Structure formats: structure tokens, C-alpha cells
Amino acid sequence: MDLSQHAARFKEAISQYRTFLVMSHQRPDGDAVGSSLVMALALKQLGKAVEVWNEDPLPKKFDFLPGGEFWRVTPASPGKDSHFDVIVSVDNANKKRLGRAVDFPTCAKMWINIDHHPSNERFGDLNIVDSDSPATGEVIYRLFRDAGIKVTREMAVSLFVAISTDTGSFSYPATTAQSFSIAADLVAQGLKVGEISKIIYESHPLGRFRLMQRFLSKTGFRADNRISYSWIRPEDYRETQAQPEDSEGLIDMIRAIDTVVAAVMFEQVEDGKIRISLRSKDPHVDVNRIAQKFGGGGHSLAAGARTSGTAEEIQEKVLSELEKCFEH
Numbered sequence: 001m002d003l004s005q006h007a008a009r010f011k012e013a014i015s016q017y018r019t020f021l022v023m024s025h026q027r028p029d030g031d032a033v034g035s036s037l038v039m040a041l042a043l044k045q046l047g048k049a050v051e052v053w054n055e056d057p058l059p060k061k062f063d064f065l066p067g068g069e070f071w072r073v074t075p076a077s078p079g080k081d082s083h084f085d086v087i088v089s090v091d092n093a094n095k096k097r098l099g100r101a102v103d104f105p106t107c108a109k110m111w112i113n114i115d116h117h118p119s120n121e122r123f124g125d126l127n128i129v130d131s132d133s134p135a136t137g138e139v140i141y142r143l144f145r146d147a148g149i150k151v152t153r154e155m156a157v158s159l160f161v162a163i164s165t166d167t168g169s170f171s172y173p174a175t176t177a178q179s180f181s182i183a184a185d186l187v188a189q190g191l192k193v194g195e196i197s198k199i200i201y202e203s204h205p206l207g208r209f210r211l212m213q214r215f216l217s218k219t220g221f222r223a224d225n226r227i228s229y230s231w232i233r234p235e236d237y238r239e240t241q242a243q244p245e246d247s248e249g250l251i252d253m254i255r256a257i258d259t260v261v262a263a264v265m266f267e268q269v270e271d272g273k274i275r276i277s278l279r280s281k282d283p284h285v286d287v288n289r290i291a292q293k294f295g296g297g298g299h300s301l302a303a304g305a306r307t308s309g310t311a312e313e314i315q316e317k318v319l320s321e322l323e324k325c326f327e328h
């Protein structure tokens, strides 16, 4: 996808307006955090007033990233300082996932929507959505390059983390030659890949390990071990002293089994809802389609939803939908 026309409109929007709010989805992952912070750093460099709001605090493992000072948990209610000319949504498929800020009265004159989810609802005045990109960080890098916005070394760190985490450290099928060539450009800015990887992949808190132990011990299988699934309940966090962000990536443990084609992680979340995360290894088992049945979305190989209902009921519905994919 050619971004040059988008880049021109993006640059025009930036020069026209003064105050910017950058937002991304709740429970932010590396791509959401990296994309938010790099956008803030770029706008600041261009002389703009900028804030980053998120429904959740900056995850601890990403607090080493330059630009963390922009991050703010969305205020409980709209204040006099909650007016911005432009809202930039990054790595976020629909407005609802931005959280309560969406309901604030705002005088935003423009919404810019930068993303890579195929399920993106194109809710912006300017939509820069490339579903062939493995990470929003990659879309932003190309956008900045085409718009002539300089990527500083500080910005390179966040972009690298965004792309590295969303490609599963450059291993998922959506990873392309372009991903490696962008990563090469970023690393050439003097990034220490080993140090960054150690922080994001090898520095998990003990609470996460204990959460993982529980998660693995509850794993179940269906469809001749081609479907794996497990649960996280609120007491698992309490009793292991793990943080919500510690559930990130646990699903990959039950996906990385030779017989498994699709994995599901169910999680009871605070508001009485159930969070469903889905992963697939086979494009024919399209988990985006299944997530959409439960009001969510994502990609064919990675998707999620939040829904209401009892644990047993939701589990049965999701697993039987998935089982249908193996019935022929």
C-alpha cells in the first residue's frame, strides 16, 4: 500500500493545528505503547502541544521507552484541559476500545486513525490503515519517511519495540522483507537490540511466572488436541500478585504445541465481562471471524473480544464455534 498521499494529508493536518491527543487501545501492548510514544515525540519535535491518554497506565516493562512522560491515564471526567484540535488514534480498530475518553465532549476538529487491523472501522477523518502491515509501528515509520518527518534515535527505540513485539520478534507470518529493512534502519541508529530484547522478553516479574503456572495447569484441549484453551480468574491475580499486563503472551504458551492449531485464553475481567483472546496458526481457521461473532475483531491469526455471560456459557459458545472450523 502506497502511503505518499496519506503522508501529504497527514503533514497538512499537522501544520494546520496546534494541540494533539494521542490515544490507543486499552490493555496496551508493545505496538500500542510504542506507536503512541513515537507519535507524541514526533509531534513535540514539530512544535505541537501533545498528550497521550490511555485507559490503562503505562505497562511497567515499557517504562524505559523515551516519551513515557507524555503518558497519562485518561482522567475520570472531562476537565477544562480535555480539549484538543486533533485526536490521533494509533493501533486501534474501533473507537470503543479507546475507553471512556471517547464519551468526553471534545472540540476535536479532526480524527486521524492510523492502524493495521483488518477490522478497523475507518472512524477517522483521515484513515491510514494498512492491513498488510504486521505492526502499526511499521505504518508510522513509512508515514514519517514519506512525510519527511525525522526519526530520532529516541523515536527509533519505540518504533523498534512496536514492530518487534507485534511480529513476535520478527517471526509471525505477516513479517516481510520490509519489516526487516525498517528494523535495520532503526537498529542502524545505534539501538542495542540485545538490551532492548532483554527488557521486553526476558525480564518478567515473578508474579507473571506464578500466573503462568496457574494458567498452564488449567489448560484444556478439544478437537483432537487441535484447540487449546485456558482461563485466568480475578483470584489468580490476587493470589499471585500479578498485574493485568502479566497475562500478555500467556496464550502463546498453549499455542506453541505441535498438535494445536487454535488457542483461546478466557479471562474474567473486573466489569463482569469475559475477555476472549484467540490465536490461530492456520489462515483457514480465521479467528477474526470468530471474534466478530462476539463483538470483537482483529486479524485472521490473532483476535479478541469482550463479552458478557457466564463463564461456562461463553466457553462453550467460543469452543463450539472453533470446533466447526475442524469439522470436515
Ligand SMILES: [Mn+2]
Pocket: 031, 032, 091, 116, 134, 135, 136, 166
Ligand atoms: Mn498492533
